[in-house]
Amino acid sequence: MVVKSEETPFPREGRSMLRALLTSLTLALLSVFPAARAEPVDGGHAMVELISERHAVLPGETFYVALKMDLEDGWHVYWRNAGDAGLPPRIDLLEGSTIPDGALGDFVWPIPHLLPVVEGEIMDYGYDERLVLPFPVTIPADAERTVRINLLADYLICEEICVPETAEVSLSLPVGVSEPDTKNGTLIGEWVAQAPLEYDGAARIDTSAAPWKLSLKSTSGFDPSSDIRFYPFGHEISHPADQPLSFGSDGATLELVPDADALDGTLDGVIVVETENGERTGYAFSAEQGEAFANTSGTPAKRSRAAGGSGAGLVGLIFAALLGGLILNLMPCVLPVLSIKAMGMVHAVASGHEGEVRSHGLWYTGGVLVSFAALALAIILIRQATGTATLGFQLQNGPTVAVLALVMFVIGLWLLGMFELGGSIQNTGSGLASRSGAMGAFFTGVLAAVVGAPCVGPFLGAALGAVLDKPAIAVMAVFLAMGFGLALPYLILSFVPGLSRLLPKPGRWMETLKQFFAFPMFLTAALLLWTLGAVSGPGAVAWAVAGATLIAFGIWLGKRSTRPLLKGLAAVALVAGLVYPAVHAADTAGQAAGGSSLYAEKYETEVWSPERVAELTAQGRPVFVDFTATWCATCQLNKMTTLKTSAVQTAFQEHDVAFLVADFTRKDPVIADELKRRQRAGVPMYLWYPAGSTEPQILPEILSKSLVIGLVSQD
Template sequence: MKFSACLAALFGAVFVFLPAAAAPVDAGHARVELISERDAALPGETVYAALKMDLDDGWHVYWLNAGDAGLPPQVIAQPSSDIKAGAIGDIVWPLPHLLPVVEGEIMDYGYNHQVVFPFPITIPEDAMGPVTLDVVADYLICEDTCVPEQARVKLKLETDQAEANIREGELIGKWIAKSHVPFPGEARVLKKDLNWSLSLRLDGGFGKVRSIRFFPFGHDILHPAAQPVELGRHGATVSLSAADMTDVSKPLDGVVVIEQEDGARTGYEISAVEGPPLPDTSGLGPVGGVGIQVAAWKLILLAILGGLILNLMPCVLPVLSMKAFGMVSAVSSGHAGEVRRHGIWYTAGVLVSFGVLAAIIVALRAATGPITLGFQLQNAPVVAILALVMFAVGLWLMGMFELGTSLQNLGSGLADRDGDAGAFFTGVLAAVVGSPCVGPFLGAALGAVMGHSAPVVFTFFLAMGFGLALPFLVLSFVPNLYKLLPRPGKWMDTLKQFFAFPMFLTAAWLAKVLGDLAGSGAVAWTAAGAVAIAFAAWLWQREARLPRILAAVTLALTLFGVTERAMAPAPAIGASSAYAAKYEAEPWSASQVQSLIAEGRPIFIDFTASWCATCQVNKATTLKSKAVHDFFAANDVAFLVADFTRKDPAIAAELARHQRAGVPMYLWYPAGSDEPQVLPEILNQGLVTSLPVNP
């Protein structure tokens, strides 16, 4: 009897110190329990309570922004509760997870399995004894279908002392730690149409990152859209797709969730104001990319090899024809020193141009985020001026005007220097026109080099230029080679005039690119500019001073007028839509890719541009062939075109995600696979028709 009494007293003492929470309530698809970090609290004190929810497998509840569909849980105080609604604070939301509902179309944010929602409560100042927290947990829980559920749960707290509940207190503290904190750095968003770029700057960067995802508080962005991320030395840049009808005047508010390689997740609350990208928030390649792991010396070798192959690209051949004529002219002097100097000046022109290009890329990379090769040909005024320069060079080759005579008339004996200047200018042209032609070996190497420091970027581009200039440099320094060139004669005048036609063809090609960029009006103005340049060249041949002044004025007005017209707003056409219509394809978008993957269709994506000569060759020889057309039709292949003729941040981000710094890029998705195969830059029919349809 005494033993039974002692045992009863012992258990009674234990239950005094057990949590005052009631048993979990089974609401249907979740077990809901109200817990507290304290068993007792003093009047006026604020402590944390929490809803603890254990969900059925496959079911989920929502974050404060549910995404495309859903509702967040609510804690509703009941009339019988001693702790009223005004004493119950906001839920401390744990970091959300992505919940794809329909792949590529509907994305929700929330939680699976178990989740704890902490919230602060304040004990009434006039509490004289135990107080009860009586609330209803109101929530939407979903699997394939959604079910609204409620659970009424209660909690009793003593108020005569402050006493911790160690077990539940640790659990609540753990889930509070899973919430977001204020961002200690700076956030800024660049809003360009519906393509936004969110730059996040934090001194020292984010460490070894596995993924970065932005979760908005509102519906400013398309929730299911991919968010390509590029890292920088002091942060990262996230590419976002804005929703239609978004109020662009408001800051972009939300939580950035950063997952480290060890699985640890950190969330930062941001309010990004509009402005240019923050410095050092890009340039180290995409999250999870291998670009920053490529050894610098391998990149340099690839750059030299790629530069050598660049000599074979169609866009460079017209300039090389002009260089070949210059080399023959230099050989005609009969002096080895003249030939060597010609080769050195040509190489200098190439290297200076590639050095300037590297400087521009490094500067723009720091200021605006990811940069792609060929960006200069996405600028309509640059294309217009290049077309006129090519046309003027053609006129010079045809003999419409001679610069050498005028320079000699200056009385400073510049005949020889004119040859050097011509060689240097030829090198500049080869670099400017050739750089967008990303040949074999250069696609991956250019994507990788963006993961290195500025000195490596400069070295890479100089090595590429050295590879481009190397054949003529070797030819100029090895007498046994240049002596094989034919002897000078009358044929040289004929050859010089013949080389004018590749220049005119290049000008015509650039005019076509200009039309894609700025419309037919810009092409018409450029054609008129070409006539004006021909008129200026005709005037320049006159010995009198007045005609030459008129020629100079005509040239200046032409360049000004054409540049101004080319800067006019471009025709409003959707990205990729023009090319897609031409090649019986669909315009590319990240959401379209996800939809096609969900349908189980194979996908071929052509990242192209009208100024990319390699792209045009691949189209003519492979993508428009009957064999490839029949292969696509027989296997229900979705053919998507991403037209990069104009600057497109979404396409630039996709190129960076696959460690590519320019077009062409070709991706192949087997049926139902979300892992694409990156194809070679040079295609052939056999390669495409042998692609595996199934993973």
């Protein structure tokens, strides 16, 4: 007999329990084996990490991932609109990712903070300490098992200097069950909550007169004890300017200083309302042009928090100029001058002439300060006569350039030992007490100032640009601060015996080093000859070379001869070698080619003009503008390390970037006006117009390939 087993169906309650058990087991396993993710990546001055609000995800699900950045103390990164200078963070999908390009949404930008660069003059917007940038990610509907997100984070991070950094970050998430990550989800939620809300009222911008009036009509009203600040998405207004605030029965009005001749369309941005207890709430809106709303102004409020008053602004400019002057000591034409003075100090300290060393330091500082005071006075007078002035104007004059080139050549000959000025370097110490030693130190300071002043490096471009339209006393103060920064290293060595004793003992190495420094001076002379060719044409260069030959002949003849007639002939050769090239440079001024000739023909460049920029931006093309000059050492450094590299040129070609060159080697009032409008004292200045934008981003004065390629790749 066959016995049939009677199958008992599994109870419904049991199936539910089993399903719950399996689900719990799955979640438990996910908690034990969480989503695989890389450790935070050290980008240089920030720890960068990719975090998710999910441990695991479902196919087709949309959720938040965030770029988390923990910054070093004192460093900051930028908002979507960086302000006067800077660049916002960006991300690119890397190979190995299992999601398509369109799966990543836009950043959810938290409301920013003010970042005063130069108090009252230059303002940026951004974040310090920590930034979490959430963005939505949509998982493909056909995703299987695991999705992997590999990103390249590209950002500019700044303290007193700006450094472009990158970090490769990744995240792997299992697919199958949607499981929240409580810790990271809470963090991401906190930063999403800091994004601006949609403004529930109405906004209107009255541009009929300056200042513009932004009137905000609110259904709920504003607390008169609150402070309100407007953060624009574009560059239509002055970022550092104060924004006077007044309240009415139906809203509030902000006064905005325009930074554009006219407003094209709407004014878009965010207002941040800050209560007395420090709580900040942002509201995004688009203000139509028109007459200000009624009843939105009347009672003045406290001034909107800005960059401080004019006194604080001047202090900031002075500090920036001081730092910039310090950096000038590293320029290849200034460093030999400082080093030769230091070598003289070595022997003087060893000989026990410390008192004379201090005197020498003061004379050197005096020479630098007198030169910078004269430069400031010249700029003030030129500004009064022409309405504009820029740093480096002296190198737009052919005779000045010719004489400077020959002076550098003569200094090079002296450093090589072709002739002596008051004895050899080993005798420098014994001559310090003499009048010639003191005056020699003074004119060494003059020389350092003359060759260093045209170089606009970090801190100087923005600081000097901001002060050029200020009162004469402010211009003088900032230029003297710049000069003091240039003189400070040698002055400190002169007055701190402990430091000067750290210098090596005198010996034959001093003469060797002295001769070595002749070659940077010859290179400086060559650069000045190149500048002379751009200012006054190739004929002026030929005359300068002939003048250098005459000078060398005069030095040789004077050294070998004792007869008065031959000595006189040597003196005539020296004078002729200096005078004739300068005279010829004056006669041929303006015969040189300009525009994009600073770049070889293989580089596709155009001559800059405001009209050409307007034409290209109207076509929707991205535009890169290089404001440069042959006499600008920083400009040439950026060309060699960045702009002329094949990687950057390839990126320009691939993204159809129009590369415009504004050559300021010779005087050009249109370029001078543009520099003034952008609050820059001179070159270099780099402007980047993204595709479809008519307002540029002002880039740092020191460029890098990653910075430029990252910008270009955004379009």
